[in-house]
Amino acid sequence: MLENLVAWVLNNYVGEYLENLNTDQLSIALLQGQVELENVPLKKSALRKFDIPLKVKSGLLGKLTLSVPLTRLRSEPWVIKMSDLLVLLEPSTSVRYDVENVEIYEQAKKEQQLEDLEKYHKV
16 A cells, blocks of 8 residues: 555656656665665656756656655655756757746646545545
């Protein structure tokens, strides 16, 4: 059950940026409350929502660590740490930055997260 919750948290908070994020990659040391992923590629679309004139040509996240407070899952913060991020960017001429689009995207993402949380707590 905890593995599913960890996978859900990672997919909701960093899944839109990381390629092939799945539970098979999880190295879970449940007794210590640590989850680690290593050498996860970045999605080519990782920067698309920001509408900046750059796009990811290639990228790799060296290490992602999720600290899970096992004794207080709902009252203590879960901490995601990332290190060794390597990104190769290239110019993109097809992107125009639009603050309104970013705000709409962020609002939709928050609403989706709330819906997901409500579904999770009803189960």
